[in-house]
Amino acid sequence: MSKLSRLDRRTFLRSTGMTAVAGAVGGAVPLAAQGGGGALQQDGRYDFDTIYSRIGTDSSKWDAQIARYGRDKIEVGMGTADQDFRIAPPITDALRKRIGHENYGYLSIPGSYKESIVDWNRRRYGLEIDPDTIQHAAGVHAGVISTLRAFCPPGSKVLMQTPGYNGFYTDIRVVGCVAEESPLKLVDGRYRMDFEDLERRIDHDTHAFILCNPHNPTGNVWSRSDLMTLGEICNRRRVVVLADEIHCDFVTKGHTYTPFATLDDEAIVRNSVTFKSVSKSFNLSMMKCAYQFSTNPDYLERIAGAGQHRQSMNTLGIIAAEAAYNEGEDWLDQLLEYIDGTQDLVESTVNANVPGVKTVKPEGTFLAWLDVAEAMDRTRMKQAAAAAERPTTPEQAFQRFLVDHAHIHLNAGSSYGLGSDGRMRMNIGTSRQLVQRALSNMAKALATA
Ligand SMILES: Cc1ncc(COP(=O)(O)O)c(C=O)c1O
Missing domain, CATH: 3.40.640.10 (Type I PLP-dependent aspartate aminotransferase-like (Major domain))
Structure with a gap:
C-alpha cells in the first residue's frame, strides 16, 4: 500500500499543515512555513515538487476513486481536470481576511x-x-x-x-x-x-x-x-x-x-x-x-x-x-513553467519507456492525451470488454487494468466521442514525483502484462 493511500484524514491534515492553519485563522502563519505543494520559498520560487496530499478532502480525483476502487488501488489520481497544488498565497490571504468578517449575506458584486x-x-x-x-x-x-x-x-x-x-x-x-x-x-x-x-x-x-x-x-x-x-x-x-x-x-x-x-x-x-x-x-x-x-x-x-x-x-x-x-500572476507564470517541464518529461518518458504507449507534447492544457492502442491490444482489452458483465468499452477495460495493475486512475478515451478509440487522458497537474511514479507503475504493469 502506498504512503499516500495510508494517510487517514487526521494524518493528512497534520501532514499538510491544515490543522496549524485552522488553529491560526486570522493569525499570521506564514505560508512558507507550512512547506510543500506550491508554497512560496525564501528565494521567491513556489515549490510545486513536494506532494500536497488531497486525500480526505472529498476530492473527486482522489477520494471518489479510492471510494470506488479501494485505497490500495489508487496511488495516483489522474482523472478530473483540477490540480493538486496549493493555491497562490494571495488568494488564501484574501480569503482569510474575508472569513474574519463572519457574515455571508447578499452582496452587490463589486x-x-x-x-x-x-x-x-x-x-x-x-x-x-x-x-x-x-x-x-x-x-x-x-x-x-x-x-x-x-x-x-x-x-x-x-x-x-x-x-x-x-x-x-x-x-x-x-x-x-x-x-x-x-x-x-x-x-x-x-x-x-x-x-x-x-x-x-x-x-x-x-x-x-x-x-x-x-x-x-x-x-x-x-x-x-x-x-x-x-x-x-x-x-x-x-x-x-x-x-x-x-x-x-x-x-x-x-x-x-x-x-x-x-x-x-x-x-x-x-x-x-x-x-x-x-x-x-x-x-x-x-x-x-x-x-x-x-x-x-x-x-x-x-x-x-x-x-x-x-x-x-x-x-x-x-x-x-x-x-x-x-x-496571482507570478504564481501562475511559475506554474506554467513547471507544467511545461512536466509535459516534456511525460512525452520523453512515455515514448521511451512505456511499452505500447505513445504521446505528443500538447500545445496547451495540463492534460496528456495518450495513444494506448498497442498497449490495449497487447493486454487484450477488446476481449476483456466483451466479456465484462456490464456494457464496457475497451478503453474502460484499460482504465480498470491500469487501476488494478499500475494503481493509477486515468480517464477512458471512449468518453470523448468519435476518434477517441485507443486513447486515455492523463491529468498531469500534480507534483512531478507523482507523475514519474505513475509512468513508472504504468511501464512496469505493461512490461509484465
Ligand atoms: C473545456 C471545459 N469546459 C468546462 C469545464 C467545466 O467548467 P466549470 O467547472 O466551470 O463548469 C471543464 C472542466 O474540466 C472543461 O475542461
Whole structure:
C-alpha cells in the first residue's frame, strides 16, 4: 500500500499543515512555513515538487476513486481536470481576511471584480472586454447551458469537434439537443480541424457550435487562421459560436492562445459568446466563479431571456477570483513553467519507456492525451470488454487494468466521442514525483502484462 493511500484524514491534515492553519485563522502563519505543494520559498520560487496530499478532502480525483476502487488501488489520481497544488498565497490571504468578517449575506458584486477580469484579459492577451457585457455564472457549464437553451430548440443539433470534452455531451443533453460530432483529423500525430467535414454537418437544424480552445482533451491550441476559417463558416451558415476558453491560461512554450474575441472580423466576433473562469488556472473549480461575454448585445439578451440565465455566485468565489487575477500572476507564470517541464518529461518518458504507449507534447492544457492502442491490444482489452458483465468499452477495460495493475486512475478515451478509440487522458497537474511514479507503475504493469 502506498504512503499516500495510508494517510487517514487526521494524518493528512497534520501532514499538510491544515490543522496549524485552522488553529491560526486570522493569525499570521506564514505560508512558507507550512512547506510543500506550491508554497512560496525564501528565494521567491513556489515549490510545486513536494506532494500536497488531497486525500480526505472529498476530492473527486482522489477520494471518489479510492471510494470506488479501494485505497490500495489508487496511488495516483489522474482523472478530473483540477490540480493538486496549493493555491497562490494571495488568494488564501484574501480569503482569510474575508472569513474574519463572519457574515455571508447578499452582496452587490463589486465593480472591482469585473475590473480584475477586464485587466487580466487585457494584460495577458490584449483582449478588450467591455465590463457591461460580462455575465456571471457559477461555472462554465451553467453559462454554456443557458446559451444553448437560448439558441437551440430541443431536438436540434449542436456541433462539436471530437475527440471532445465529455462535459459538452452532458450540457447538450440537458437542453434536449443532440451532439453532432465533427472528428478532428490526425496528421503526423497532430490533430487538425476538418473544415469540410464541419461544414458538411451543418444543416437547417444546426444553430450552435461549441469550440474548445485550448482543446480538451487533445491539448491543441488553435491558430488565428483556424479560428478565422471556423468563424467564417459559422457566420455564413448562421451558427452561433460558443468559445469555451477555460483552459486559455495553460499554453506550453512556443504556442500562443488567440482569444476568439480578438479575431479581426467584427461580424465573426459578434457571432460568438466566450466562456472563461479562474477555475482551471488557479485551481478554484469549486469556488464556482465563471463568466461569459459577447460583443453582441442581442445574444446577451437572449441568453438572459430565452436562455433563462439567472446565476448567483458566492462571496468566497468572488474574493478568490479577484485575488487570483490581481495578485496571482507570478504564481501562475511559475506554474506554467513547471507544467511545461512536466509535459516534456511525460512525452520523453512515455515514448521511451512505456511499452505500447505513445504521446505528443500538447500545445496547451495540463492534460496528456495518450495513444494506448498497442498497449490495449497487447493486454487484450477488446476481449476483456466483451466479456465484462456490464456494457464496457475497451478503453474502460484499460482504465480498470491500469487501476488494478499500475494503481493509477486515468480517464477512458471512449468518453470523448468519435476518434477517441485507443486513447486515455492523463491529468498531469500534480507534483512531478507523482507523475514519474505513475509512468513508472504504468511501464512496469505493461512490461509484465
Ligand atoms: C473545456 C471545459 N469546459 C468546462 C469545464 C467545466 O467548467 P466549470 O467547472 O466551470 O463548469 C471543464 C472542466 O474540466 C472543461 O475542461
